[in-house]
Amino acid sequence: MTTYLVKDDLMAPEVIADPHAYYRALRETDPVHWNERWKGWVLTGYKEVVDVLRDAENFSSDRMGYLASELTQEEQESIAPIFHVLKYWMVFRDPPEHTVLRMLLNKLFTPVAIERYRPMVRKIVQKTLDKVVASGKMELIRDFAYEVPMTVILELIGAPDLDRDKIKEWSEAIGVFFFIKADEPRRREIACEGINSMVEYIKPLIEHRRENPGIDLISLLISAEEAGQINYNDVIATCVLLVFGGHETTMNLIANGTLALMEHPEQWEKLRNDPKLLKKGVEELLRYDGSVKSTVRWAKADVMVGGKQIKKGERLLVSLSGANRDPLQFDSPDDLDVTRDPNLHVAFAHGIHVCLGASLARMEVEEAFAGLINRISCPVLEEESYLNYYPSVVHRALKNLPIRFDQIK
Amino acid sequence: MGNIKVTVNHNRCVGSQLCMHFLPDVFDLDGNGQAIVCGLDDTDVTTLVQTAEQCPQCAIKVEDESTGEVLFPPAELGM
Structure with missing residues (x-):
């Protein structure tokens, strides 16, 4: 067993660089593992992961409720914006x-x-591709993977002119709370500032839509509010969730998928020769190296998982990446195979919290790769660059992906 | 209405329970937390198709057995 496994360090540089090797080692030795350092269970087997995700009766997603129970009243008030907004997020x-x-x-x-x-x-x-393909190189995340989903989500909320640099900055600040740098001491304060700024930016947009309704998502939320189905807090929180969730994970999915295909050029060629494979191909990219590595649940009762006794109140890190490489569920799980079928991966989770935006993400990523494979050759990594991932237990997020390619004319 | 057949593809179903919430008399969960059809009763075909549409995984298929026509999912979804 490797040293980092013994130390239970989910943020160790080698775990961030190659989570799949870490989760494989864990799955092979202890698929329902008590991580002493994190003070919770880490699940890496497909069956155990699916069992927990599909069991909302015994496993809670009430992150804010459990966080509140760990904090004093004063601490809670110091991060009030987090509670005011995030407790209305459907995912929690x-x-x-x-x-x-x-x-x-x-x-x-x-x-x-x-x-x-x-x-x-x-x-x-x-x-987006028109702007970059002629040069034969791009920083894929900045020039493409970020541009596409951000433009799409702003169109969907009916606000294409919003300041995307600001939204990116605030989204990153909110992300600090969940995803990045669990050891960042000011992470909650940083997230508060991000949430406050985003809420203040979005509020006038909501009021504008109230006066001038359209067919966008904000208008639809407002009509649900006016019909008494949801309240104003739900509207605000859901808008923040849509903007925040609508670009980051899709961006990472496009980046991780591109890298996976760069490392398997024969799979890129398969997609190029038969674009009908794109649907299956996207499912495989989701399984192989999805953008969300894990999600968290809390036991609502004493319950057995994979032969281990989980006690009421204990938390579980449910490893989607671990489950997606489980050989008991997938043949040759470490191979990338764009023809894989069936492919019941857990990249969007399972159960009642299965990603709301899954269909949007799938369609965007299909279109992104349809565009890429038609317009450029299978890319290679820019010389003298190396892969660097954000230190996060949850996100699988490359910092950048500089590539070279030939334009297909 | 002809003979309507509703099936759930367990290679796709992730147990979102949406079908069950929209049509509790028609859908239920099996021991694995995946959807099953427990009976169509007199549910009209439009309601069945609308419910099938809610599945994030397109796991529900609605067919008219008498004509062989697939009422959901539509061909353009490529499922």
Whole structure:
């Protein structure tokens, strides 16, 4: 067993660089592992992960509730914006509140509902590529992977002119709270500033939509509020969630997927020769190196998982990346195979909290790769550059991806 | 209405429970937390298709057995 496994250090540089090796070692030795350092269980086996994610009766997602229970009243007040906004995020709520919000919002994100945005996304992909392909090189994240989902989500909320640099900055600040640098001492304060700024920026937009309703997502949230289905806090929090969640994870998915294909050029060629494979290919990129490595649950009761006794109140780090490479579920799980079928991965989680934006992300990533494979050769990493990931237990996020390629004319 | 057949593809179902919430008389969960069809009763076909649409995984198929027509998912989704 490697040293970092003994130390239970989920943030060790080698774990951040190659989480799959770490989770493989853990899955092979102890798929339901008590991590003494994190003071919680780490689940890396597919069956155990799926069992927990599909069991909302025994496992809670009420992150803010559990956080509140760990803090004094004074500490809670010092980070009030986090509580005021994030406790209304659907992802951190349990039934029955979760069910009401999910059933309402789900209608806007079904595969059929999302399909109508495909022509718009296709245009955005082409316009974004128009700016960079001729030069034969780009920083893929900055020039493409970030541009596409950010433009799409701003279109969907009906606000294409919002200041995307500010939104990016605030999103990163909010991300500090969950994703990046669990050891950053000011992480909660940084997140508060980000949330406050984003809320203040979005509020006038909500009021503008109230006066001038359209067919955008904000207008639909307002009409649900006016019909008494949700309240104003839900509207604000959901807008923040859509903007925040609408670009970051998709951006990372495009970047991780590009890198995976760069490392498997024969798979890039398969997609190029048969674009019909793109749907399956995107599922495989999600499985192989998705943008969310893990999610957290809290036991609501004493419950057995994979032969281990989990006690009420204990937390569980549910490793989506670990489950997605489990050989008991996937043949040759460490191989990238764009024809893999079936492919019931857990990249968007399973159960009631399965990603609301999954259909949007799938369609955007399909269009992104359709654009890439048609316009450029399989890229290679820019000389003298190296891969560097943000230190995060949750996100699989490259800092940048400088690439070279030939333009296909 | 012809003979309507509703099936859930367990290679796709992730147990979101949305179908069950929208149509509790038709859908239930099996022991693995995946959706199953427990009976269509007199549920009209439009409601069945609308519910199938809510599945984030497109795991629910609605067919007219008498004509063989697939009512959901539509061909353009490429499922």
